Each structure stands twice: as C-alpha cells, then as structure tokens.
Amino acid sequence: MGKHGLLYVLTKKFTTGALIGVTISDRLVSFAAVNGISMSPTLLPGAKCFPQSLTGDVLLVEKLCLEKYRFSQGDVIIFRSPINHKQTCVKRVVALAGEWITIPESHDIVKIPEGHCWVEGDYSASSLDSRCYGPIPMGLIQGRATHLIWPPERMGEIERKVPQRKGRISSY
Amino acid sequence: MAMSVSRLTAWVKKVPTRMAQIPWREIAGEGFDKCAFLIKFGCATHVANKYVFGFAYVMGPSMLPTINLSGDIVLLDKMSPWIGNVKVGDVVVLQSPENPRKSVTKRVLGMEGDEITFLVDPGNEEKSKTVIVPKDHLWVQGDNIYASRDSRRFGSVPYGLVKGRVFVRVWPVDSFGFLNQKK
Numbered sequence: 133m134g135k136h137g138l139l140y141v142l143t144k145k146f147t148t149g150a151l152i153g154v155t156i157s158d159r160l161v162s163f164a165a166v167n168g169i170s171m172s173p174t175l176l177p178g179a180k181c182f183p184q185s186l187t188g189d190v191l192l193v194e195k196l197c198l199e200k201y202r203f204s205q206g207d208v209i210i211f212r213s214p215i216n217h218k219q220t221c222v223k224r225v226v227a228l229a230g231e232w233i234t235i236p237e238s239h240d241i242v243k244i245p246e247g248h249c250w251v252e253g254d255y256s257a258s259s260l261d262s263r264c265y266g267p268i269p270m271g272l273i274q275g276r277a278t279h280l281i282w283p284p285e286r287m288g289e290i291e292r293k294v295p296q297r298k299g300r301i302s303s304y
Numbered sequence: 305m306a307m308s309v310s311r312l313t314a315w316v317k318k319v320p321t322r323m324a325q326i327p328w329r330e331i332a333g334e335g336f337d338k339c340a341f342l343i344k345f346g347c348a349t350h351v352a353n354k355y356v357f358g359f360a361y362v363m364g365p366s367m368l369p370t371i372n373l374s375g376d377i378v379l380l381d382k383m384s385p386w387i388g389n390v391k392v393g394d395v396v397v398l399q400s401p402e403n404p405r406k407s408v409t410k411r412v413l414g415m416e417g418d419e420i421t422f423l424v425d426p427g428n429e430e431k432s433k434t435v436i437v438p439k440d441h442l443w444v445q446g447d448n449i450y451a452s453r454d455s456r457r458f459g460s461v462p463y464g465l466v467k468g469r470v471f472v473r474v475w476p477v478d479s480f481g482f483l484n485q486k487k
Contacts, residue, residue, distance in 0.1 A: 148344055155347040158354060201404045212464035215440050245458070247402040271399030271465045 157195075162275065164191045164210055166222050170253035170260065174208070174290065175222070175280065190282035191222070191290070193275035201270050203228065203249060205301075206292035208277040211251070214268050222277060223251035223261050224293070227301045229270075234300045235263055242267070249273075254293075358382055358468055360397055362409045366446035366453065370395065370483060371409065377475035378409075378483075380468030390442070390463075392418070395470040395483060398444065401458050407467060410454050414443030422456050423449070435460070442466065 156162075165188045166175050175189045193210050203209065203225050213219040227233045227250040232243050244250055248267035253259025262268065279289055353359075363375030371378075380397055384390055392412055400406040414420045414437045421434045426449045437443045441460040446452025455461065473483055 151344065151347040151351050155350045158350065212462070213440075214462035214464065215438075217440055217462065217464040245402070247400065247404055269399070269401035269462065269465060270404035271401060272462060273404070 159195055161195060162193050163281070164193050164220070164222070164275075164277070165189070166191060169258055170255055171208070171222055171224070172255045174224075174254050174293070189280060189286075191277040192279040192281050194278045195275045197276045198273070201273070203270070203273070203276070204292070206294045208290050208292075209251065210274045210277060211268060211272045212274060214265050214272060220274060221251075221261075223253050223259070226250045226252045226262070232302050236300070237263060247271070353382075355382055355386075359474070360407070360409070360468070360470070362397075362470075365451040366448055367395070367409055367411070368448040368451075370411075370447050371473075372476075372479075376473050376479075378470045379472040379474055381471050382468045384469040385463070385466040390466060390469060391415075396442075396444065397467045397470060398461060398465045399467060401461050401465060402453075408454075409470065410444035410446055410452070412442050413445050413455075414460070416440055416442075418443065420455075424456070426450055440464075 167188045169176060175191075191208075191210075197203065205225055205228065207225045208222060209225055210220055210222055213221045227244055229244050229246050229248055231250075232241055233250050234241050242250075244267045247270050249270055250262045250267050252261045252263065256263075277290055279287075281287055358380040359377060360380050361375055361377055362371050363373070365373055384394075385396075390396060390412060392415060394412050395409060396412055397407050397409050400408045416437050416439050418437050419434060420437060420443045421432055422445070423429075424431045424433055435443075437460045440463045442463055443455045443460045445454045445456065449456075471482060473479055473481060
C-alpha cells in the first residue's frame with residue numbers, strides 16, 4: 133500500500149465498488165423510486181391529497197425474472213416507456229400474450245401479440261398506459277417490483293392483484 | 305497384524321497435529337482473494353459488455369448481403385442508444401418484440417415522424433403501404449427484404465428495445481471492417 137498514494141487506493145476501491153454495485157443492480161436486485169399517482173392505492177395512497185408529492189415510494193426490483201421473461205397477471209413491473217425511452221414506468225400487468233382484452237373507453241377488443249403484454253396503472257383515471265399506447269413488447273421490461281421499502285410504515289410485499297373487472301380478458 | 309494396527313493408531317493420533325500444521329488461514333485467504341478477483345473480473349466484464357462495447361454473433365438470411373448467412377462476429381457500440389446516436393442507415397441489434405429472449409439485427413430505415421413506404425409482400429405482388437413512424441419508435445428492416453421478419457411484420461419498434469449499434473465486423477478476418485451507412 134505504501135507505494136501508492138491514498139487517492140489511488142480510494143479511486144480503486146470506489147471503482148471496484150461501483151462495478152460490483154452496477155452488476156448486482158443489473159442482474160439481481162435494484163431499487164426504484166416512484167413518483168406520480170398512476171399506481172395508487174398500491175403505491176402512494178396519500179398522493180390524492182398531495183398531487184405529485186415529493187415523498188416518492190421506493191421499490192425493491194427483482195431482475196432475475198429477466199432471464200426467462202415469465203410474468204403473470206397482476207405482477208407490478210418496471211419498464212421503459214415506449215413513447216419516451218428515457219422514462220421508466222411502473223404499472224401492473226393486466227393481460228399476457230395471446231389473450232384478448234376489451235378496452236373500456238372505446239369498447240374495442242384487442243388481441244395481444246406474441247411477446248407483448250398489456251399494462252395498466254391501478255388508478256385508471258390518471259394513468260398513461262396500454263390504453264393509450266397499446267400492448268408493450270416484453271423486451272422493454274426492466275424488472276418486477278416485489279417489495280415496497282419506503283416509506284417505512286407501509287413497508288412490505290407488493291401483492292399480486294388481478295383487476296376486478298372480470299370479463300374484460302379472455303384467453304382465446 | 306498387531307504391528308500394523310499399532311502403526312495405524314499412531315498415525316491416527318498424529319492426524320490432529322498434522323491438520324494443525326496445514327496453513328488453513330493462508331489457504332482460505334488465498335482462495336478468498338482468487339474468488340474476489342473472479343467476481344471483480346466478472347463485474348467489470350458485465351459493465352463493459354452492457355454499457356461500452358459488446359460482441360455479438362449474428363447469423364441468418366435476413367441481413368444478406370451485409371452479413372453472411374453463416375454468421376459473423378460483430379462489435380456492438382452500446383453507448384449510442386444511450387446518447388441517442390442512432391441514425392437512419394445504422395445497423396442495430398435489438399431485442400425482438402415478438403420474443404424478448406431473442407435478439408435480431410436489422411437496419412434502421414426510419415426515425416420518429418418519417419414516412420415509410422414498403423412492399424407488403426415483395427416478390428409476389430406490387431401492393432405497397434405507407435406508414436408514419438410514431439414518436440420514439442424506429443422502423444427497422446432487414447437488407448434482404450425477401451427473407452426478413454421485421455417492421456413490415458410487427459410494425460415499428462420502441463427505441464427502448466435497441467441494445468446496440470453494430471459498427472465493426474471482427475470475424476471472418478478477411479472481411480474485417482466498418483459496416484455502417486451503406487444504404
């Protein structure tokens with residue numbers, strides 16, 4: 133250690149840490165902060181009082197599901213927005229490839245193509261989701277949100293909730 | 305017989321002292337160092353491969369004549385999609401919209417807002433169609449329009465699916481070179 137300066141050692145340690153951190157967050161788990169009210173009441177239940185509240189929720193995002201791309205209805209996923217690749221969205225998977233879904237606003241029936249899924253926010257009145265841009269390719273998915281870790285009073289697992297409006301989705 | 309038994313017991317009695325003589329601490333330390341090095345190396349490779357440069361093995365008929373049927377190894381530039389440096393004419397690798405576990409290599413023919421006219425079924429009929437590429441989407445097509453499953457089939461693809469821009473062919477050696485902006 134003596135022959136290298138303190139700065140060198142610190143830089144080396146920091147770089148190593150950063151590389152390991154980035155790899156873990158790409159491959160295993162990572163965190164994601166959520167803003168906006170499209171997923172209330174699952175996330176940000178108090179947001180109706182404070183629209184665009186500054187206290188975002190923090191999610192634990194599991195990345196191992198990206199090996200197989202096997203998702204099921206009701207999973208909360210993180211994906212890159214198809215209309216703005218710099219933005220990441222959190223929504224719930226409502227229907228999977230091969231299923232037919234009725235869009236409530238226009239009464240259209242859409243078949244979800246191979247390799248796509250239909251995502252919607254829980255707070256449907258204020259959510260920009262598949263009802264606007266159609267089914268999204270699964271390749272845009274960045275991970276599955278499994279736990280809510282901030283704020284501490286609502287810490288816990290995110291439940292897999294299948295939307296109530298039955299009859300909207302049929303599998304043939 | 306009795307002789308060998310006594311020798312055996314003597315040997316067994318010596319085992320603890322012998323075990324204690326083995327430098328366990330050094331062995332464990334060395335093993336730990338090796339593992340740490342491997343992990344660091346793996347992480348560095350992952351980061352370099354994901355964010356800087358990556359290799360890809362491309363094969364299939366859809367990009368003939370740019371990429372050979374038997375398969376080429378190409379170098380991908382992973383930074384371009386990040387900084388928005390994907391232009392019309394670039395060859396890109398993207399996650400297939402039809403199967404997220406597969407990657408496909410195509411050429412970008414249109415950015416958002418471009419008007420694309422294409423033959424619906426080349427070789428059989430003359431019918432053509434015109435579409436406008438939506439916001440933040442790309443129109444990708446294979447160079448071999450007769451054997452390519454591309455945007456003509458699944459529509460324009462979101463920009464977020466682009467994984468990298470192909471810029472150098474590394475293998476086979478005799479056709480080494482940049483492959484960009486050919487069209």
